[in-house]
Amino acid sequence: MAASWKVTGLTYGVHHKKSLAAMLKNPVFVESFIVFVIVLSVHAVIWNIFTWCTLALAIQAYYVQHKWDRLLKSGNAVFQYRSAFSSGLLPASVVLPLLGIVLKEQWETVGNVQFERFCIVCSAAGMAIALFISLLGLGLTKPRPTNTSILYGFATSAIIYALKHALSVSEVIEILEILLIFVYLSLIVLYIMPRSFTPGEVMLFLSGLSIVTNQLIKRSLTFGDGRCDPLASFLLVTVVGIALLGFVFTLLYCFMDSKTWVSSLIFHVTAVAFGMGIMVPWFYRLTRNHLFSWLLNFLTSTRTRIYLLSYWVTLAFLASIIVFHQNSMQSSGSKEYKASTTMRKSFHFIIVATYVPGLIYDRPLLYAAAVVCFAAFVMLEYIRHFRIKPLGMMLRPMLALFLDDRDSGPLILTHIYLLLGLTLPVWLFPGMFAPQSSFPGEVALAPYAGVLAVGIGDALASAIGSTMGEVRWPATRKTFEGTATSVFAQIIAVALILIFDKTVSLNGSYTWIVGSLGIVSLLEAYTDQIDNLLLPLYLFLMLMV
Numbered sequence: 043m044a045a046s047w048k049v050t051g052l053t054y055g056v057h058h059k060k061s062l063a064a065m066l067k068n069p070v071f072v073e074s075f076i077v078f079v080i081v082l083s084v085h086a087v088i089w090n091i092f093t094w095c096t097l098a099l100a101i102q103a104y105y106v107q108h109k110w111d112r113l114l115k116s117g118n119a120v121f122q123y124r125s126a127f128s129s130g131l132l133p134a135s136v137v138l139p140l141l142g143i144v145l146k147e148q149w150e151t152v153g154n155v156q157f158e159r160f161c162i163v164c165s166a167a168g169m170a171i172a173l174f175i176s177l178l179g180l181g182l183t184k185p186r187p188t189n190t191s192i193l194y195g196f197a198t199s200a201i202i203y204a205l206k207h208a209l210s211v212s213e214v215i216e217i218l219e220i221l222l223i224f225v226y227l228s229l230i231v232l233y234i235m236p237r238s239f240t241p242g243e244v245m246l247f248l249s250g251l252s253i254v255t256n257q258l259i260k261r262s263l264t265f266g267d268g269r270c271d272p273l274a275s276f277l278l279v280t281v282v283g284i285a286l287l288g289f290v291f292t293l294l295y296c297f298m299d300s301k302t303w304v305s306s307l308i309f310h311v312t313a314v315a316f317g318m319g320i321m322v323p324w325f326y327r328l329t330r331n332h333l334f335s336w337l338l339n340f341l342t343s344t345r346t347r348i349y350l351l352s353y354w355v356t357l358a359f360l361a362s363i364i365v366f367h368q369n370s371m372q373s374s375g376s377k378e379y380k381a382s383t384t385m386r387k388s389f390h391f392i393i394v395a396t397y398v399p400g401l402i403y404d405r406p407l408l409y410a411a412a413v414v415c416f417a418a419f420v421m422l423e424y425i426r427h428f429r430i431k432p433l434g435m436m437l438r439p440m441l442a443l444f445l446d447d448r449d450s451g452p453l454i455l456t457h458i459y460l461l462l463g464l465t466l467p468v469w470l471f472p473g474m475f476a477p478q479s480s481f482p483g484e485v486a487l488a489p490y491a492g493v494l495a496v497g498i499g500d501a502l503a504s505a506i507g508s509t510m511g512e513v514r515w516p517a518t519r520k521t522f523e524g525t526a527t528s529v530f531a532q533i534i535a536v537a538l539i540l541i542f543d544k545t546v547s548l549n550g551s552y553t554w555i556v557g558s559l560g561i562v563s564l565l566e567a568y569t570d571q572i573d574n575l576l577l578p579l580y581l582f583l584m585l586m587v
Contacts, residue, residue, distance in 0.1 A: 067516045070111070070128045073568040074104050077133050079561060080580060084140055087587045088147060091208060092165055095201045096139045099169050100132060102197035105190045106176040107131040109183045110241055118182060122236035123244075130242025130571040131175065137579050138168025138249050141470065144586040148472050148481060157472070163213050164253055166205055167220040171249050173198055174221060175241060216256065224252040234292050238453055243572055251285060258282050261328055270328040272336055273409055277469060279328070280413050283321040284420045287313065291424055300428040309430045313421070340410060347407050354396055354411065361392050369440050389460070390501035397464050397493050402543050405489065409474060412465040419458050427453055459574040464492035466575075467582040483547030484555070484585070490539055490546075491582035494532045496574050499563055503528035520567035528563045529556075558584035 081100050085093040110129035113119040123129075142165025149158040173194075180191055209217070227248045232239075239247065258278040261270055290312065298305055325333040342348060400408030424430070426437040441454045468474070471489045473481055507524025514521050533556060539546055548555060562581045566573050 069517050069568045069570070070107075072516075073128065073565065073570075074107070074132050076561060076565045076568065077136060078104075080565075080584065081136055081140065083561075084144065084583065084587055088143060090143075091204050092139070092143045092146070092162070095169060095204050096136055096143065096165075098197045098200050099139060099172055100136050102176060102190075102194045103132045103135040103172060105193055106179050109187055109190060110179045113179060113182055114241075118184075119241070120182065121232040123232075124237050124240050126240050126570040128240070128242075128570055129179075130240045130569075131172075131179070131245075132242075133565075133569060133571055133576060134242030134246040135168075135172035135175075137246060137576070137583075138171070139165045140583050141165070141579065142168060144583045145470065145472060148485065148586060151481070152472065159213065160257075162208065163216055163220075166209060166213070167217045167253060168249060169201055169205075170217055170221050171224050171245060171252075173201070174225075175245050179241075216260070220252045220256045223255055224248055227252060227255075230289065235453060238455065240571060243575075246575065251281070254278055255282050255285075258324075262324065272325075272329045272331055272340075273406060273474070275325055275328040276333075276337070276410060277413050279321050279325045279333075280417050283316070283324070284417050286320075287316050288420070288424060290316065291428060295428055300430060301434070303431055305428075306431040309425075309428065337410070341407070344404075346403055350399060350404060350407060351411075353399065357392055357396050361389060364388065365440055389457075390497050393460065393464055394493055394497035394501075397468075397497065398490075401468070401489055401493070405468065405471075405474060409468055412461070412468060416458070416461055416465065419461055423453060423455075423458065456574070459572050460496065463496040463574040463578045467491040467578055470582065483545070483549050484551045486543075486546045487536065487539065487548075487555070488582050488585040490535075491585055492578040494535055494559065495562055495566075495577040495581040498535050499528040499532045499559070500566055500573055500577060502531045503563065503566060515567050518567060525563050525567050528566065529560050532559045532563070554587075555585070 078100060081093075081097055085097055107129055110119070110131050114123055114126075114129055142161045142163075146158050146161035146165065149161060176194055180187060180194060228244060231248060232244060254277075261275070261278070291309065294308070294312070295305070298308075300309075322333045325331070325336075329336070341351060397408065400411070422433075422437060425434050426441060429435055429438070441457070467489050473486065473489070503520070503524035505524075506527040507521040511521025511523040513523065515525070536548075536555065536559075540548065558581060562577055562584065565580060566577055569576060
C-alpha cells in the first residue's frame with residue numbers, strides 16, 4: 043500500500059513538473075504571470091475596493107483571453123486584427139484601471155477632490171471597456187464557453203456591486219458616455235485600419251482617446267469662462283482635432299483620387315480650415331486665449347526655453363540626416379535593404395537625448411512640445427498614407443526602411459508609438475498641474491518611465507540581444523543578455539537622474555524601484571504587444587505607487 047502511494051506521488055510529481063515546464067515555455071502564460079505580479083504588487087500596497095475589482099477583472103480577462111486567441115486563429119473575430127501570438131486582452135485590460143487607482147491616490151494626497159474623482163471615473167471606465175471586450179469575445183465564441191461565461195458573470199457582478207457605492211449617478215453616466223464613444227470609435231477604426239492592432243492594443247489606444255474626447259466635450263459644455271488650464275486644453279484640443287481630421291480625410295478620399303495635385307490642394311486647404319475654423323475657436327472657448335499667440339508666448343517666455351528649442355531642432359536635423367542616409371543606401375543598393383535593429387534603436391537614444399533635458403529643466407515646455415510633435419507625426423502619416431503630393435510618395439520609402447514587424451496594417455505607427463511611449467508619463471504625471479513639492483521624491487521619478495523603459499531599456503535589450511545574445515528566453519526571440527543589460531542600464535540611468543535632477547530622491551525605496559525595472563524588463567521579453575506603449579505605462583504606474 044505504501045509503495046502504491048509512493049508510485050502515485052512520484053507520477054504526480056513528474057506530470058506536475060512537465061506541465062510547469064510546458065507553461066514556462068508558453069510566452070502567453072509567462073506574460074500573464076508577469077501582469078498578475080504587477081496587479082498583486084499594486085494591490086498589496088494600496089489595498090482598497092478598486093484594487094480588488096482590478097484583481098477580479100484580471101482573473102476573468104486571463105480566461106477570456108484564450109477565447110480571443112482562438113477567435114483570431116480561426117478568423118472568426120469579425121474584424122481583421124494584427125497577427126500576434128496573443129490577443130493581449132489581459133495586459134491591456136488592467137492598465138487603465140491601475141493607472142486610475144495610483145493617480146487617484148496621489149491626487150488624494152494633494153487634496154484635489156476634482157482630479158481624484160476623475161481618476162476614479164477613468165479606472166471604472168477602463169473596467170467597463172475591458173468587460174465589454176470580454177463579453178464580445180464570449181459572444182463570438184462557438185460553442186458557448188460555459189465555465190468562462192460563469193466566471194465572467196461572477197467577476198462582472200462583483201465589480202458592479204463593489205463600485206455601486208463608490209460612484210455617483212453623474213459619474214456612472216460619464217462612464218456610459220465613455221463606453222459609447224469607445225464602441226463607435228472601435229467600429230470606425232477597425233474598419234478603416236485593418237490589421238493595425240490586436241484586440242488588446244485597440245482597447246488600450248481607443249480607451250485613452252475615448253476618455254480624452256469625453257473630457258473635451260464635458261469641459262466645452264461646462265466651462266465657458268476660460269477656467270480651463272491652457273496646457274491641458276492644448277493637449278485635449280490637439281488630440282481630438284487630429285483624430286477628427288483623420289476621419290474627415292478618410293471619408294473625403296473614398297470619393298476621389300488622393301494622388302493628384304487637386305487632391306493635394308484640397309488636403310492642405312481642409313487641414314488649414316479645420317485648424318483655424320474648429321481647433322482655434324475650441325481652444326479659445328476653453329481658455330479665453332488665442333491659440334497661436336499663447337503658444338508663441340509660452341515657447342519663448344524664458345531664455346531656457348529658447349535654448350532647449352534650439353537644441354531640439356538640432357537633434358531633429360540629426361535624425362533627418364540619418365533617415366536620408368539610410369534612404370540613399372537603399373537607392374544605391376539592394377531593393378530589399380532594411381535598416382538594422384541597431385540603426386532603428388538609434389532613434390531611441392536621440393529621443394532620450396531630447397527628453398531628458400526637458401524633464402530636468404522645463405517639463406511644461408516638454409509637455410507642449412510633445413503635443414506639437416505628436417500632431418506633426420500624425421499629419422505626416424496622413425500625407426504618407428493618402429499619398430498627398432509632393433511629400434507623400436517621398437515619405438513612403440523613407441519610413442518603410444524602419445518598419446517594425448508589428449506594422450502590418452495600412453498605417454506605419456512605430457514612430458508614433460515611440461513618441462507616445464516617452465510622452466504619456468509626462469502627460470499623466472500629476473506634478474504638471476500641482477506643486478512638485480506635494481509629491482514624495484521617489485514619485486518624481488515617474489515622468490522618466492518612458493525614457494527608462496523604452497528609450498534606454500528596450501533599445502539596449504534589442505541592440506545587445508540581437509548582436510551578442512546567446513541564451514534565449516523559452517519560446518521567444520529575446521535573450522537573457524539583452525534583458526540583463528536592459529535592467530543594469532536602467533539602474534545606471536536612475537543613478538544619473540538622482541545626480542542631475544534634484545527633485546528626485548528615492549528615500550529608501552531602492553528595492554521597489556529595482557524590482558519594478560526588472561519586472562517590466564521581463565515583460566518586454568515576453569510580450570508581443572506594442573512594447574513602446576505598454577512598457578512605459580506599466581513602469582509609470584509602478585513608480586507612482
